[in-house]
Amino acid sequence: MSSVRRDRADPVPGAGDTRARYRRILRFAAWHLAVTWWFELFLPRVGLARIAERTRAKRMLRFAQRFHVLAVNLGGLMIKVGQFLSSRLDVLPPEITKELEGLQDEVPPVSFSAIRRLAEAELGARLDQLFASVEETPIAAASLGQAHRARLLPGDAVDTGLDHVVLKVQRPGIDAIVDVDLAALRKVGGWLSHVRLVSDRADMPALVEEFAQTSLEEIDYLHEAANSVRFADDFADNDRVSVPDVVWERSTRRVLTLEDVTAIKITDAEALLAAGIDPAQVAPIFASVMFDQMFTNGFFHADPHPGNIFVTPGTDSATERPWKLTFIDFGMMGEVPASTRSGLRKLLIAAASRDGNGLMTAISDVGVLVPSADTVELERALTHLFGRFGGMGFAELREVDPREFLDFAVEFGDVVRSLPFQLPENFLLIIRAMSLTSGVCSTLDARFNLWDSVEPYAAQLLRDERGNIVQDVAQQAFDAAGMALGLPKRLEGLLTRIEDGSLAVANPRLERQVGRLDRTLQRSASALIFGALLIAGSVVRADDTALGSVLMIVSVVPLLHGLWAGRSGI
Incomplete structure (x- = not known):
């Protein structure tokens, strides 16, 4: 729950308001989806990408401000959606996350x-x-x-x-409000499922259903x-x-x-210090407890924002544990299946050891990438990422020249976007919990280094799994032996393919660059034809109105072709 910031009571929506509420949510979503399509898809197609880039920060802030107003006015699940958006520091721009932070505490009472x-x-x-x-x-x-x-x-x-x-x-009437909000969110999820840019990354209807199940359990x-x-x-x-x-x-x-x-709100640094508790010592303990929930227990608090966690001072200051973490509000909980938990444990170990190859294997095991994905270049990107930024704390990352992050994003952005990422079931709450955990820890200690908590925890996971190491080594030896036995036959087949000229070498990056060049040429040719027909029509129309009008109308065909050329590559 959130701390109260207002004394006034908000009105309880009645059944007569449900239809208007539903339409208001859909109008908001439709308008901003249209704006996003115009700036992020249409303008870049016609060579006006700079306009989209130049206005992006302002548009994101305007969207966040308008959603903030919508969420506060409507309440219900719109607050929950805003809280989720405010926690997505990993993918959403700060213009959105910063503006929506207040939704953690800005709920008027009944x-x-x-x-x-x-x-x-x-x-x-x-x-x-x-x-x-x-x-x-x-x-x-x-x-x-x-x-x-x-x-x-x-x-x-x-x-x-x-x-x-x-x-x-x-809240009185919350059942009806939740039903209306879920109906609207299902409609918006259906719209997004037809946008390839979104559907290639996540099954939006499935995510909405996961959110719906969590919300219904929460009431x-x-x-x-x-x-x-x-x-x-x-x-x-x-x-x-x-x-x-x-x-x-x-x-x-x-x-x-x-x-x-x-007791003491976990991010209340002044109260913690007054109680003789160092906030910098609370951060790693809190991170470790959250790791236990997700990677060991498989049952975790999915809403660990500061209002739901207290630091309770001990009654006896002479004890080894002078304080403890007290969790409240267990309405939003997540479960991690055993198979996913195993993949997450591998992912944590690989991240702690800066193992790009191991990280790719773990990501595939968790189900974030489809099995057919070509991950060679992504592995190289992760290795580069670990080599430059691995082990840095939040404060150290803030000191890095932003141009370095930009160069990295430019170099590997196309690679990441081209891969068939997907958001597995149950991952919505995992991402939310980890995002909030990182935010709380960095608030407790500006120089908090997540790696300092990840590495010892990963080392403990590794020690716990040592009983399986012998089996793993035996399996690897068996696989290596099988590969060695089959190697002569594979070499013979390779030589045969080289001799008859049937060997094909694939370079995904080169293929993407060639594809982009081909689409650019198509658009250029279409634009040239469009311009020629349009000018010819306007000139001829002075003497022959019918022919001139026909030429100008026909010019729309190459214009449309130019706009949509290469659409399959997006």
């Missing part, structure tokens, strides 16, 4: 009278009969619900061992309670992590009562 009515209807009694007290001012508000501090009745406090609790209640508080219990079990032996207890007798699908574990 009036307490509306919250009271829903809670009493769910629990079947008046709140003053169920709790000793409930604070009307919320301590946190989110797009789907909000939280109020409360105290249990004396008898319940004795039974549960808890006194101070947090009463979390859904089921009994599901969230079960998630918190499972998460607590995973870290039962780790005294660095704590989870609030659930008061099951005061919980339903729409109301959740939890132990009040409010």
Whole structure:
């Protein structure tokens, strides 16, 4: 949940607003898709790519500002979409991520009278009969619900061992809002599935369905309670992590009562220092805990933004663990299947050892690249990347000359875009969790170096998997022996193909360059013919209106051909 920034209550949309809400989301998406098509696809085709480049930053900022307004006005899942966009520091420009950061904390609360009515209807009694007290001012508000501090009745406090609790209640009418938002997002996902530039990289309808499943689970508080219990079990032996207890007798699908574990917000550096806790020491512990969730447990908190993580000081400063991380809000959780988890572990080990070849193998195992992809040049790009930027922290990267990043992007951008990347199932939440983890760590320590956490963790993974090393070596020896036995026959076939002239050597980079040159020539020829017909028509039209008009109309044909020549290569 997010901390409250406003005292005013936002209106609860009624059923009559759903149609207007649906149309407003679609109008926003359609307009910005059209603008993106015009600047990013159409203008470059007609030789006006510089205009697109020159206006890109301004357009991105304008889009983010307008989406910010839309999300705050509509609430619901639009806030969740904005929060996801703000966490995509890896692929989205800073104009977007910076503008949408505020959506983590900018959710207006619902009036307490509306919250009271829903809670009493769910629990079947008046709140003053169920709790000793409930604070009307919320301590946190989110797009789907909000939280109020409360105290249990004396008898319940004795039974549960808890006194101070947090009463979390859904926003009234949120079910209908979620249904409308998901319908609109499914429509937009369908539009994007027809854009080859997008469909080649991700199955948008599948991603929307994954987002839908997560959202529907998030508005089921009994599901969230079960998630918190499972998460607590995973870290039962780790005294660095704590989870609030659930008061099951005061919980339903729409109301959740939890132990009040409010402490220091993880990114509140001043409060941490006042409590004698060094923020720079919190960052690697937090990163390690998130690694455990994704690479070892396979069940992870997918929304680890600062509002959902506290640093709780210990009661005894003499202990070895003077503080712990307390996680809350388990509505958005992700699971990593065993096969994907194995690939991610390999990916982490390869990244820590700067192994470009191993990284390519791991990426293929995870399913980010289709098996038929030619990865030779991408492997070379990754090796170059590790050689120059590997091991640098966030602060060090900021000191690198931006022209170096630009040169690298220019050199390998075409290679990366040409490869058949895809976004596997469950990867949406993995990317979100890792992006937020990096952001929190860099906020805690500006000089935080992710490699300092990755390398020892990868070394531990490697030690854990040593039991399989003998099998791996034996398998490699077996493969090498088979290759050696088949080598004479393969050499003989190769010599035969050389002798009869049937040997073909493929150079993907050269083929792409030739293809681009061919498309450029086609467009140039079409433009020349278009210009000739248009000028001829305008000259002839003075004496022969009919013939001149025909020539000018016919000139549209080579114009269209020039605009769409080479479309299959995009």
